[in-house]
Amino acid sequence: MVEHDALSATREAYDAAAPTYARLFRDTLRDSPLDRAILGAFAEAVRASGDGQVADLGCGPGPVTAYLDELGLAAFGVDASPVMIKLARQAYPDLRFDVGSMAALNIADGVLGGVLSRWSIIHTPPKELPIILAEFHRVLAPGGHLLVGFSASDDPSHPTQVFDHTVAPAYRWWPDHLAAMLRKSGLAEVARMVREPQPTDRRQFQEIQLLARKA
Numbered sequence: 209m210v211e212h213d214a215l216s217a218t219r220e221a222y223d224a225a226a227p228t229y230a231r232l233f234r235d236t237l238r239d240s241p242l243d244r245a246i247l248g249a250f251a252e253a254v255r256a257s258g259d260g261q262v263a264d265l266g267c268g269p270g271p272v273t274a275y276l277d278e279l280g281l282a283a284f285g286v287d288a289s290p291v292m293i294k295l296a297r298q299a300y301p302d303l304r305f306d307v308g309s310m311a312a313l314n315i316a317d318g319v320l321g322g323v324l325s326r327w328s329i330i331h332t333p334p335k336e337l338p339i340i341l342a343e344f345h346r347v348l349a350p351g352g353h354l355l356v357g358f359s360a361s362d363d364p365s366h367p368t369q370v371f372d373h374t375v376a377p378a379y380r381w382w383p384d385h386l387a388a389m390l391r392k393s394g395l396a397e398v399a400r401m402v403r404e405p406q407p408t409d410r411r412q413f414q415e416i417q418l419l420a421r422k423a
């Protein structure tokens with residue numbers, strides 16, 4: 209079981225932050241060609257491996273779920289924060305958004321063509337992450353793809369580092385360490401995109417988006 213405390217704290221923090229977060233990140237992809245590129249590659253990979261439904265897990269207020277829909281995927285969003293889900297439903301009334309936990313998804317085994325998790329695993333205490341990776345593996349169909357986004361640790365001897373996220377306690381990961389955990393969960397790395405920190409970024413961390421495939 210994922211500790212109730214960490215998930216409750218994350219949920220409460222995002223409930224409180226949701227209106228501001230939704231306003232700040234509504235157009236998150238507009239100025240980010242790299243994000244659009246990797247999401248486009250993810251969409252093509254999903255289509256090529258059977259075109260099943262895609263879950264955007266930890267979807268926040270939903271703009272990325274909506275972008276997946278624009279790319280032609282059958283996308284829906286799940287988030288632990290009921291306020292985030294309310295805002296997502298208001299902004300994108302034609303799409304499906306469910307309240308739920310990544311550690312215990314209300315999704316049948318092996319039904320999804322894709323799972324997207326953009327900066328949603330960062331709030332999971334490291335010892336609990338294997339539970340969530342096992343859920344990603346469980347809900348994906350054979351050949352299905354995972355795209356996971358996270359902030360990189362900069363010290364391989366400390367594969368996880370706590371960082372000062374504005375909303376809730378968060379952890380960054382040494383990318384090879386996370387790739388090895390995915391492999392252990394049955395999700396083999398296909399590719400990864402590394403975005404170097406830019407002078408205007410508030411946090412000077414590499415951002416990683418790792419594409420993996422269920423055998």
Ligand SMILES: C[S@@+](CC[C@H](N)C(=O)[O-])C[C@H]1O[C@@H](n2cnc3c(N)ncnc32)[C@H](O)[C@@H]1O
Binds near residue numbers: 219287288292310331
């Ligand atoms: C940093 S925001 C990212 C939102 C969105 N994926 C994006 O790219 O803008 C993290 C989101 O993940 C959700 N989240 C964190 N841990 C979760 C969990 N265990 N289950 C479901 N949602 C979770 C939070 O409520 C929050 O909306």
